[in-house]
Amino acid sequence: MADPVHVCQTLSGKKKKVLVIMGSTGTGKSKLSISLASHFPSEIINSDKIQVYKGFDIVTNKVPSSERRGIPHHLLGVVDDASADFTSLDFCRHALGTLALAARNGNLPIIVGGSNNYLKTLIQDPDHEFRANYDCCFIWLDVSLPVLFNYISKRVDEMLEAGLLDEIREAFVPDADYTRGVRRAIGVLELDEYVRFERENNEASKEELLKASIRRTKENTHRLAEAQREKILKLRNELGWEINKIDATQVFEAMEKGEEHEKLWEEIVFKPSFDIVKLFLEKPYKKNYGGHENEGRRRIGSGGEKRWKRDSCYGIEIKGQFCPCHHS
Template identity: 25%
Template sequence: MPRPVVAIVGATASGKTGLSLDLAERLGGEVVNTDAMQVYRGMDVGTAKLPEAERRGIPHHLLDLMEVTEAASVAEFQGWAREVVADVRGRDRVPVLVGGSALYTRAILDRFEFPGTDEALRGELEAELERVGSAALHARLAGVDSEAAARIQPDNGRRVVRALEVVTLTGRPFSASLPRLEYADPRTLQVGVDIDRPTLDERIARRVEEMFEHGFVEEVEALLARGLAEGRTANRAIGYREVMGHLAGDRTLEQAREQTIVATRRFARRQDAWFRKDPRVLWVAHDDPDRVEVALAAVAGLAAEHDQADCR
């Protein structure tokens, strides 16, 4: 019988990494990254990429694939990830997905087909984004696809541009191409790490402090020398853009640190809101000593349910 697919979801700094390692060990699994920024080589400190020495000998996939000058796309990542998941399962291992990019996770797990793209049109829209700003383009999107506009933050310029591109190319609402709550493979389980906001806020502040103490500014300097400022995706990562502003003289180091904490907390709230809307997620408390056993029981129940179905 095919092995299940397990995804660990939730807010950044909630404890997803530790749970993913525990489950991979117990299930005979391999970890599959679903963090959009951990695909970049050299973006280690600022993305909290787990050092190889701390991976417990468990294979990790989809890390360090791209240079910071290259643009990442959800569609491309979906193809990579589905190939990896199929390979891991084909070797009778359990893929354990973990990462903070909610859309990337949904693109792998759910029935989600991507419309094509048009580089010329995309370039025109991106140029307009630079001229008039994200809010103006978001207002235009609201006029042609109110559902998509309601689901995309007005300050998320990249997604606004993509939505307008799809509407223009297909003549259909962008919302029609968004993922449905339907797994591509029914042998799928999402485990969410539940954590209260005060504890999460404190963890985020501590993580950011440790990033700056462990060479984050030096990491950004090294990546700037490799073209970070020219990249279309990597330079928008939280923390990196704040440190780039500091290095350009636009803010003090302390301001960069505080702005990184604020931006990370805001991002964590968006992550949590996204996953809370998915009724399929099994939530376990971050500090529950039995969280691993609860998740394993759910995996076993899922397997038993589908084994019985296959025998009918």
């Protein structure tokens, strides 16, 4: 783990350091954030608009407490009212307070989640003065959509085996508003029709209806993943956010084939991410909300890994290919 004193000193400069991990649903954002937080004194701030609610732990795919490695997690399962809307402004208000708390604790805040509108409002809205107070490093964990879709479909099946349908049954409210709060989560509305129909005696119809509900859950999650990816591209291409892209497709392909994949994750996901964060914490403030990818680029290392410092972001060149910034 990085020296806590060093991180604290890094955070005590003119601008506080913040790490943001982005990506579509199912790409491994939580896993990466916890792995990085195990090496750098950190606190994790959830930016998923569904995971802020209490309950529905399976359908919202919250990280179990047993897998958090004792790392503080904020804004995860904190909203009691399942029908309340937790807006972007609500997120910003809570996130800014949590960012300040993490800085006072001498820890690196890691914002993690798939709700990119939350991030856009936090960072772009001048009323929040985010840019005036924070130096931000963005890591985008990406997976080729066809490969990701296969993984998502399998994950839905695993969620059903873990008790997803029972979770929906227990929370079922006949006149609930499925356009607000946690009930907007994909899987809740899709399985609602089946739960309503369950009391009927036609087993064949029930089976077909369940299959249709599961299929819609998978298809809608695929659409969500694609939409999230498109939003990240807009943040990079239209708003000029300097985003470090990590392509984890090979890991997911290995998983799909039933091959060993943890070493691959370590090599092509964790290690490059670790190096990006290490460089980010070691270097003084550099603007990373705009600028061209070649702007101010210069070599600052030697050997097998050639480190480059740029005016707008940090990256690692490994095996002759500049990785992982700016490549779609």
